[in-house]
Amino acid sequence: MSGAHHGFEDLLRELAPQVLAALVRRHGAFDACEDAVQEALLAAALQWPEAGVPDSPLGWLVTVASRKLVDQVRSEAARRRREDALALATPQSALLAHAADAVPASDRDDSLALLFLCCHPSLSAPSRIALTLRAVGGLTTAQIAAAFLVPEPTMAQRISRAKQTLKSAGTALSLPEGPECAERLAAVRHVLYLVFNEGYTTTGGTGLTSLELSTEAIRLTRLLHRLVPEDTETAGLLALMLLTDARRPARTGPHGEPVPLAEQDRRRWDRRLIAEGVDLISRTLPRGQVGPYQLQAAIAAVHDEAEDTDSTDWPQILALYDLLEQFGPNPVTSLNRAVAVAMVQGPAAGLDLLAELEGDKRMARHHRFVATRAHLLEMLGRHEAAALAFREASRRTASAPERRHLTRRARRLESAM
Numbered sequence: 001m002s003g004a005h006h007g008f009e010d011l012l013r014e015l016a017p018q019v020l021a022a023l024v025r026r027h028g029a030f031d032a033c034e035d036a037v038q039e040a041l042l043a044a045a046l047q048w049p050e051a052g053v054p055d056s057p058l059g060w061l062v063t064v065a066s067r068k069l070v071d072q073v074r075s076e077a078a079r080r081r082r083e084d085a086l087a088l089a090t091p092q093s094a095l096l097a098h099a100a101d102a103v104p105a106s107d108r109d110d111s112l113a114l115l116f117l118c119c120h121p122s123l124s125a126p127s128r129i130a131l132t133l134r135a136v137g138g139l140t141t142a143q144i145a146a147a148f149l150v151p152e153p154t155m156a157q158r159i160s161r162a163k164q165t166l167k168s169a170g171t172a173l174s175l176p177e178g179p180e181c182a183e184r185l186a187a188v189r190h191v192l193y194l195v196f197n198e199g200y201t202t203t204g205g206t207g208l209t210s211l212e213l214s215t216e217a218i219r220l221t222r223l224l225h226r227l228v229p230e231d232t233e234t235a236g237l238l239a240l241m242l243l244t245d246a247r248r249p250a251r252t253g254p255h256g257e258p259v260p261l262a263e264q265d266r267r268r269w270d271r272r273l274i275a276e277g278v279d280l281i282s283r284t285l286p287r288g289q290v291g292p293y294q295l296q297a298a299i300a301a302v303h304d305e306a307e308d309t310d311s312t313d314w315p316q317i318l319a320l321y322d323l324l325e326q327f328g329p330n331p332v333t334s335l336n337r338a339v340a341v342a343m344v345q346g347p348a349a350g351l352d353l354l355a356e357l358e359g360d361k362r363m364a365r366h367h368r369f370v371a372t373r374a375h376l377l378e379m380l381g382r383h384e385a386a387a388l389a390f391r392e393a394s395r396r397t398a399s400a401p402e403r404r405h406l407t408r409r410a411r412r413l414e415s416a417m
Contacts, residue, residue: 008048011057012041013219016138019061021110023069024173030117031163033065034135036072040065041138111136112227113173115220119187122169127162128191134159137216148198185228189237189293192221196241200248214245235284236294242277243300246270258405262309274304295324314343331363335372347379367396371406378413387413 016037023033040061054060118132130148133139145155176184199213221238228234250264281297299320306312321337324330334357342350354373363369374389387410394406 008045008053011053012044012061013138013216015058015061016041017111017114017136017223018058019065020135021114021173022062023065024114024117025110026066027069028172030166030171030173031160032069032072034163036065036069037061039068043068110173111223113175115188115224116175116184117166117171117173119184119191120166120169120171121184121187122165122171123162125191125194127158127165128187129195130155130158131162132191132220133195133213133216137220139212139216143212185231185234188224189221189234192217192224193237193293196221196244200244211248214241214248217241218245232284232287232289233291233293235280236291236297239277239281239284239297240293240300242273242280243297243304246273246277246304252401256401257408258401261303266308269304274301277301278305290323292324292327295320295327299324312343314340318344331357331360331366331369334360335363335369339372339376342376342379347376350376351380365396367393367402367406370396374406374409383413383417387411387417 019040020034020037023037024030027033043064044057044061048054048057115132115136118135119128123131130144133144134141141156141159142152144159145152148155175181196214196217199211199215199217218238218241221234221241225231225234225238246269247261247264249270250266250268251259253259277297278301281294281301284294285298299317302313302317302320318337318340321333321340324333325337334353338350338353338357341353351373354369354376357363357369370389371393374386374393377383377386377389390406390410390413394403394410397403397406
């Protein structure tokens with residue numbers, strides 16, 4: 001029964017953006033349409049397990065959501081004008097003549113336009129993420145709030161403000177054209193990238209990962225790739241997610257503690273995801289339009305195809321990081337490049353690069369910067385300095401599993417002195 005329940009959830013999550021896009025295109029009023037779709041999804045979640053999935057689940061949801069929307073508008077006397085406009089836009093026959101499971105008149109998939117709408121320039125990055133997960137991902141407000149470790153009312157207010165911002169901006173469900181299209185597509189990719197990263201290594205809380213977030217990011221990126229198959233950076237982003245997520249089974253120990261890449265049991269890596277990711281990036285890179293996501297995916301592929309750390313092609317990884325840095329300064333890229341330099345030229349060379357990074361306020365006090373310095377000091381045999389650095393890193397992280405892991409590494413070095 002549990003498997004069937006998850007099957008219903010997966011189907012509803014897949015259909016949610018298509019239903020919302022259909023309503024927004026027909027009626028406008030993103031905020032009201034989104035509420036109506038949530039009610040329709042709830043109705044389906046309650047009815048389908050008992051009555052069975054309709055022959056046309058999408059048609060069922062669109063029809064029920066449309067009826068919910070009309071009921072909602074009619075119940076608000078203060079919005080009589082909106083009711084009149086909706087009545088004109090939706091003939092009564094369209095609501096009464098067809099069964100809820102009838103095949104919709106159009107098979108048009110506006111999911112990409114909906115993704116673009118949720119990543120509108122007028123919204124802040126946190127609002128884009130929240131609205132995308134709610135409207136396109138089908139996650140509940142409670143699920144999004146739990147994933148980002150904020151109270152549900154706080155997340156509800158954030159989503160509500162985002163919907164009001166879109167309403168005030170008078171946005172329509174349509175694909176932008178020309179340079180604006182490329183800019184908005186880049187924003188969509190960035191939102192999905194942030195969602196995946198937060199799911200793969202949470203920034204706080206008691207767990208190292210949030211499987212629901214990273215899984216949803218992969219699902220939405222698959223959708224985006226299907227809608228824009230010729231976009232090489234979208235393909236690169238999907239490959240990066242697959243190649244990174246393939247390591248998830250080996251990333252944590254029996255008590256939830258993080259396991260560094262060099263110590264992971266690579267037999268536990270998901271070879272199916274690795275094969276899919278390698279195939280995708282191998283077909284994408286030769287096309288010549290190389291971007292940051294493709295380069296990060298290529299780096300992940302080199303790691304995933306190596307039998308162990310010693311057999312990793314570190315010179316190739318360093319060359320890829322050199323290319324990645326040409327796309328602009330990024331402290332995380334510089335930090336990772338320092339590790340690659342340490343593996344190729346020795347830990348002292350890596351520490352020299354870290355010393356240059358200390359002037360970057362975004363990274364100097366970040367726990368991963370300090371933890372990397374501690375690791376390179378340990379490689380040099382400077383165990384006392386490494387132990388102090390590991391303890392400093394443990395104090396700076398908000399993640400409980402990472403804090404315990406860094407503290408254990410400090411204690412291990414201290415006991416060996």
